[in-house]
Amino acid sequence: MMTAASIQTYTLRVNGMHCKACVFLTESELAEHPKVVxxxxxLRSRSVEVSGDFGDRPLDEIARDLSAFLSEHSLSATAQGKHVAWDEFGVAVPIAIGCAALFVLLQEIGVVNLVSGDTVTYGTAFLVGVIASLSTCMAIVGGLVLSISATFARSGDRTKPQALFHVGRVASFLVLGGVIGLLGSAFRLNSTGTFVLSLSVALFMLALGINLLDVFRWASPLQPSMPGFLSKRTLGAANLTHTFTPALVGGATFFLPCGFTQAMQLYAVSTGSPVTGALTMFSFALGTLPALAVLSFTSLAVRTRTKQGVFFKTVGLLVILFAVFNVVNSLAAIGVIEPVFNW
Incomplete structure (x- = not known):
């Protein structure tokens, strides 16, 4: 029986924590552990303070036990430490360079048009969606997908809820993307205003990329996020069993504090066009669909600490690359510098 005298408190590092949604997921999942009070x-320290009756077990064993409750969200707990896994860059850097080379090659041969002098194309939005779905979206939205799957599996229905979730998600990004694009039109931005917003998107993505590298602790507060109550309500709704709950939860993911989503939302506002805003967010949502759909029906997730580290560092490097592209293209668009990426 758990008593006040048996309660112990430990601080553990949480690997894979990169946004406020990860904070909510960590707290809610660990609260389900029978030994956790x-x-x-x-987010600042990427850690969690847990109190509970863990007996005389060593800290590493406790961390492994708690990680089992976090693994479906691509999160894991380890003994607290300030070690930076520099060796993971040995794998992440070549992969990122290879992806960048492929990106340049596709541009050169005209297969895709991802870089434009003054805009984010739909191809770019789609590609950012793909990258997002393999990193922060896998942890945040993927966790919702698995929660919905577990909730409705009790009634023997797995396929319909997952389909409703993805339909609701894509549809909401289309509709709400148009809404924020329409809101942007009310500002009637001139070229300077457009440049400022475009530069803001680039700096936002730069902060996100640095944060994903999991090297600089000061980068976490630089990443803006949606109000906490929206995220908590969205994450909590996954446990409701109404027929249309999956579609509503899928639609509500538009408001989750995912850095990639917010970067695309900021760009959609800057377009000042409901059509462009809608299609940009729709393209982004389509980019996230393949990986999240696979996760829905296979329970695929990045579970090991090593894979998580390499994964996020690779994505972080690619996001930083995108940010540099955006900064350079924004400066070229207003004539500050000559076009660099003239593809």
């Missing part, structure tokens, strides 16, 4: 996560 409370869990308080921190």
């Amino acid at each position: 409370s869990a308080k996560a921190s």
Whole structure:
């Protein structure tokens, strides 16, 4: 029986924590552990303080036990430490360089047009969606997908809820993308205003990329996020069993604090066009669909610490590359510099 005298408190590092949604997921999942009394996560330190009756087990064993409750969200807990896994860059850098080379090659031969002098094309939005679905979206939205799957599996219905979730998600990104594009039109931005917003998108993505590298602790607060109550309500709704809950939860993911989503939302506002805003967010959502759909029906996730580290560092490097492209193209668009990526 758990008593006040048996309660112990430990601080563990949470690998894979990159946004506020990860904080909410960490706290809510660990709260389900039978031995845990409370869990308080921190994005700044990427750690969680857990209190509970863990007996005389060593800290590493406790961390492995708690990680089992986090693994479906591509998160894991380890003993607290300040070690930076520099060796993971040995794998991440070549992969990122290879992806960048492929990106340039596709541009050169005209297969895709991902870089434009003053706009983010639909191809870019789609590609950013693909990258997002393999990183932060896998942790945030993927967790919702698995929660919905577990909730409705009790009634023997797995396919319909997952389909409704993805339909609701894509549809909401289309509709709400148009709404924020329409809101942007009310500002009637001139070329300077457009440049400022485009540069903001680039800096936003730069902060996100640096944060994903999991090297600089000061980068976490630089990433803006949606109000916490929206995220908590969205994440909590996954446990409701109404027939249309999956579609509503899928639609509500538009408001989750995912850095990639927010970067695309900021760009959609800057377009000042409901059509462009809608199609940009729709393209982004389509980019996230393949990986999330696979996750829905196979329970695929990045579960090991090594794979997580390489995964996020690779994505971080690619996002930083995108940010550099955006900065250079924004400067070229207003004539500050000559076009560099003239493809």
